[in-house]
Amino acid sequence: MMKRKAAVVILAIFLCSVLAVNALAQATDDQELLYLLGSRTSEVAMKELPFDKDDPNILVMTSASYAIIDGQNTDRCIDGVADASGCTVGKGNLLLVHRSRDKPLWFAFFSKNTKECVYLEVNNAVLGKSVDEFNALADGEVFTKIVKENIGADKLLNEPEAWDEKMKAKVFGGGAKPFNNEFTMMTIANAWAKGAPPELIRANQFHNHICPGSASGYLFVKYIDKNLPLEKPSQRYQIIAIKPWCKDDIMQWILEATIGNKNYIAKDLTPEQMKQLPEDAKDVANVVIRWDSATGTGKGIVIAFDWDTAFQMCGDVSRKDLKAFDTHRWWWMRLKMNQWMLDYMDSPETLIHTVKEFDVDGPAELNKLKSAGVNPLVELGVMPASGTTATSTEETPSIPGLCIIAAIAIAGVVAYAARRRKIR
Numbered sequence: 486m487m488k489r490k491a492a493v494v495i496l497a498i499f500l501c502s503v504l505a506v507n508a509l510a511q512a513t514d515d516q517e518l519l520y521l522l523g524s525r526t527s528e529v530a531m532k533e534l535p536f537d538k539d540d541p542n543i544l545v546m547t548s549a550s551y552a553i554i555d556g557q558n559t560d561r562c563i564d565g566v567a568d569a570s571g572c573t574v575g576k577g578n579l580l581l582v583h584r585s586r587d588k589p590l591w592f593a594f595f596s597k598n599t600k601e602c603v604y605l606e607v608n609n610a611v612l613g614k615s616v617d618e619f620n621a622l623a624d625g626e627v628f629t630k631i632v633k634e635n636i637g638a639d640k641l642l643n644e645p646e647a648w649d650e651k652m653k654a655k656v657f658g659g660g661a662k663p664f665n666n667e668f669t670m671m672t673i674a675n676a677w678a679k680g681a682p683p684e685l686i687r688a689n690q691f692h693n694h695i696c697p698g699s700a701s702g703y704l705f706v707k708y709i710d711k712n713l714p715l716e717k718p719s720q721r722y723q724i725i726a727i728k729p730w731c732k733d734d735i736m737q738w739i740l741e742a743t744i745g746n747k748n749y750i751a752k753d754l755t756p757e758q759m760k761q762l763p764e765d766a767k768d769v770a771n772v773v774i775r776w777d778s779a780t781g782t783g784k785g786i787v788i789a790f791d792w793d794t795a796f797q798m799c800g801d802v803s804r805k806d807l808k809a810f811d812t813h814r815w816w817w818m819r820l821k822m823n824q825w826m827l828d829y830m831d832s833p834e835t836l837i838h839t840v841k842e843f844d845v846d847g848p849a850e851l852n853k854l855k856s857a858g859v860n861p862l863v864e865l866g867v868m869p870a871s872g873t874t875a876t877s878t879e880e881t882p883s884i885p886g887l888c889i890i891a892a893i894a895i896a897g898v899v900a901y902a903a904r905r906r907k908i909r
């Protein structure tokens with residue numbers, strides 16, 4: 486009896502060991518395959534573009550590490566790409582572009598010299614292969630797409646119709662509109678080629694493209710650096726995005742002020758509220774507070790971007806182009822403005838101004854500005870509260886009626902003025 490029990494235990498241990506060894510071998514095999522896939526991608530691009538290993542004029546962009554294929558992460562591809570091409574994260578020429586986990590695994594190699602870009606999209610079926618099976622596959626079986634296009638900014642801006650056709654044909658795999666893969670490649674590659682600051686490039690990998698909105702985020706960071714710098718370890722930023730746009734991905738990323746850390750809040754404005762903004766705050770962007778936890782007080786600024794100045798200085802672009810998605814104008818104006826804005830990275834005050842400065846006297850005031858249902862711009866006296874502007878009525882009011890309306894209006898003005906005085 487005892488002998489039989491012992492035999493069963495030994496058999497069970499043996500089977501478990503076999504299964505564990507098999508699982509480990511499979512996991513090792515999967516990792517090896519991903520590494521080889523990365524190497525193969527670089528080798529194909531080196532032939533197609535062409536380029537030699539360690540060429541500093543080559544940029545690689547990829548969705549590897551974000552793309553999850555059949556539950557498997559794709560991080561290990563990055564090492565294969567880097568070892569074969571010589572492009573690395575540290576050198577700033579291997580960019581991990583944020584895409585949602587369900588999107589394809591792709592790689593794009595761009596040459597700063599020729600402005601050509603080779604795009605390779607991986608056939609998901611290769612991830613189920615053994616290393617030997619993978620090695621026997623032809624390039625056309627490993628990739629569903631191997632495409633080369635010239636995406637230099639000058640060429641695209643001068644011949645927009647031709648590129649627009651290719652974008653519509655999803656030459657680089659398309660993706661969610663409007664900020665698809667084609668837009669990602671052309672905006673990031675051209676900004677990198679023009680020598681965009683590494684911080685801007687890094688933050689925009691999270692945003693997944695570069696646009697005038699995200700470039701304005703970098704300019705806001707520079708503006709805050711100059712006008713409301715952190716001076717003590719007990720200080721950190723508390724930011725209210727109002728109204729939010731692409732800038733807020735960049736500012737959260739660089740300033741380590743994030744929604745999750747509860748020091749970045751976003752509040753949108755309705756079209757009616759936008760109409761009530763004074764001219765000076767027409768393109769209001771953020772309420773930025775330098776909060777000192779040691780004193781429980783803060784200093785704040787309300788800042789705005791001067792889009793009209795930007796459109797005028799850049800030339801040949803307008804506010805309505807922003808939404809011209811039925812023509813090439815939507816991407817054309819963004820690419821043109823991106824390249825233009827890169828010349829102003831060290832002079833943010835050219836395009837940003839302070840609408841108001843204020844002090845925050847305690848945590849209760851700070852929390853009120855951040856809380857739901859409170860419009861901080863009304864609270865700070867930048868704009869009037871909804872319903873406090875004069876309204877017309879078709880009926881001719883009686884004299885007592887007029888008196889009541891006048892009394893309400895005067896009370897409103899007095900309250901508004903008092904609030905403005907308080908926060909100055």
Ligand SMILES: [Zn+2]
Pocket residue numbers: 692694695696698699731
């Ligand atoms: Zn954007």
